[in-house]
Amino acid sequence: MADFIDAFVIGEAEEVALELLGSFEECKRSKVSKQETLLKLSQIPGVYVPSLYDIIYAQGGSITRIIPAMQDVPPFVIKRIVPILPPHPTHLIVPNIETVHDRLSIEIMRGCTRGCRFCHAGIVNRPVRQRPVSEILQIIEDGLASTGYEEIGLLSLSSSDHTQILELTRAVYEKFHDRRIFVSLPSLRIASFSVELMDELRDLRPGGGFTLAPEAASPRMQAIINKPLDNTVIEETVRMIFEHGWLSLKLYYMIGLPGETLEDVQAIVDAGKRVLAIGRQIRGNRVRVHLSVGNFIPKPHTPFQWYPLNSMDELQTKLDLLKTGVYRTGIKLSYNIPETTLLEAWLSRGDRRLGRVIHRAWQLGAKFDAWGENDNMPFWRQAFTDCGLDPDFYAYRQRAVEETLPWDHIHTGVTKKHLLRELEFSQAGKTSPDCRQQCYACGILNTFGDKRPVSPLVYWGCP
Amino acid sequence: MNAEPIRVRVTYAKHGNLRFIGHLDLQRLFERALRRTNLPLRYTQGFSPHLRLNLASALPLGFIGIAEQMDFWLDEQLPLEEISARLWAALPAELILKDLRFVSNQSPSLQASLLSSDYEVILPMEIDPLDLQGKLAALLARDTIPVQRRKKSVDLKSLILDCGISGIPAKPVMTISMKSTPLENGRPDELLTLLSMDPADCVITRTKLNFLEE
C-alpha cells in the first residue's frame, strides 16, 4: 500500500486521530516538506508511514528484513488502543434511502476472548473491553432521539460474552418496549443461553431467522480452529430456537481450513441435515435451514498466517461436495466464488510489491472486483505477469516460520510466540479455552498493561 | 390510547436531491422524522406495530412535488403550532412543510378521495414549442392513445383531462392534468415519451392534487 497511502493509523483511532490531525496541521502551518511531515507523523505512536521502511528481499522473493529507512523511525509500529471505550457517537447521519445496516448500531463490547485461530478480529481487537449497561441505555436513548431509527443493533464480536448481557437485554426491554423499536442482537454463542437472551427481548426481536456460526462441523476441525462445540449443546440450542418461535436458521461455516479433508466438509452437510430434521420435527415443513459457507483465507496476525490458501481445485471439489450434499434436501446453500477468494488472498497476504500489481490491474480495466458479473481475473493475472511476480507465491506457498512476513513490523500486541504456540496446539488437536478463564500471556498485558485503568468500573477481559 | 386519534394532514414540497428518492424511502424518511419529533404518535395495533402514516399518492422518481399531502395520527391533541415547530425541526431541508391542519377521522382517506393531479413541465431548450404544440394537437385528436405498461395496454387518452402549452415563445411550459385514482393513474412521462421527448430532460413538477371534496 506504500504506493497509495502515506500514513496509516494502526489499531483504534479514537485518540490518535486527533494527535495525527494536530501534528499534520502544525506541519502545514510551518510549511515543512512532505518528507518531513511524514517523518513527524511517524513519531506518533500507532502511526505507520510505509514509505519510511525499506524491504529487503531474498533470492526466492521472500522478505529477509524490514528496516526503517531513516533514523528516528521506529523499527516497528505498535497498534494503539483506547483503555476505556470512548463516548459512543449518537448523532449519526440517517440515510434517505435504504442502506445496509440501516439501524442504530451500538458497540457494546470490543474484542473477544475465545481465541478462534482463524479469526483476525479476535487477535487485533484485544484486550476485551465492554461498556456498562447504564452507558449503553443512555446511548440508545440519545441515539433514538437524534436519528428516529426504529431498529437498534447491539454489536460486538461475541455478545453473549458481555458479562452483563442478561441485565442489558432485560433493561433494554424494560426501558424501550413501548417505543416500537426492534432490537437485534447478533454474534451470539451456540448455547441455550443465547436463546434465553433473545427471549428477554420478547416482541422487540426483529422478524427473520436465528443465526449461528459454528464455522466447522467435525470435532476434529473444531479442535483445529479452537471452536469446540458439544454436539448435544448444538442440538439443544437448535431445538430451543425452533421451540421458541423461529422458523428459519442460518448457519455459518468455512471450508478450506488447514488440515481439512472431504469428510470434514461432508460433516457440514450432515450437520445441516440434522438441524433441518430437528426443525421439521418441531415446526414441520415450514422450517428453513440455510448454510452459508465461506472460503477460508489465512489471515495475517493469526495463528494460521503461515498456511497456504486451498487451491482453486480443492475449493471447487469441496463446494461440489456441498452442492451435491444439499441437493433436494430443502437446505439452502450459499457460498463464495473461489476466484474472488483468490483475489482477496493475494491482496490480504501480499507484500509491498503488490502495489504495482494493483495499479497495473486497474490500468488494464479491473474494477468493482467484488461484483460477481465482472470477470477481472484475466486483468489481475496479466498485471502479475507485467510486474514480473508470481501470484501463486502469495496465495499457495506454505510460509516458513522463520520467514519475515510482510506485516511483521506491525505489532498487534499479541506476540509471534503466542501465535506459534497456538499453531502447534492446533496441529496437535489441542484447544485453548476462553482466556478469561486462563490467561495465555499472549502479549497484550505486556504491551498495554500499564494503560489499564485501575477503576473497578472499567471492565477488561484480561486478569 | 384507545381514544379517538387526532388526524393531522400535512402539505409538503419534495424537491432538490430528495426528488430522487422513491415512495418507500420517502415513507421511511417521514417515519424517522416523525419519530425525531417526539410527538405522541399513533401506531398500528398488532404484533409488529407501525407508525400510522398515509401518503396521498406516490410521486414518480425525479418529479418535484410542491403540494403533496400526507396524513399521520397522534394519540393526543396538541396545538398545531407546536406540531408544526417540531416537524419543521425534524425534516430535512429538501422536504418543506407548507401547511398543517387537523382533519376529521370521518373523512375518507387521501388515496380514496384523490381524483387527479396537475403537472407542469419545463421543456428542454432544444424543443420548438410550436412544433410540439402541433404534435400534441395531433396526438390528442386521436380516439385512443394506447401505451404499454408491463403486460397490459392502457389508453392514455382516457387519463388525460387537460393538456396544453403556455408561455410560448419565451418560457414554454406544458401543463398536464391527469387522473390519479388507484385504478386509473396517468403518467405524464408516458405522454412526454409519445411526444418524442426524454422525460429525464424535462423538469416535471406536480403542482396540485385534486380531491373529491374540493
Ligand code: SF4
Ligand atoms: S493477555 Fe491473557 S487474557 Fe488478555 S487477551 Fe491475552 S491471553 Fe487473553
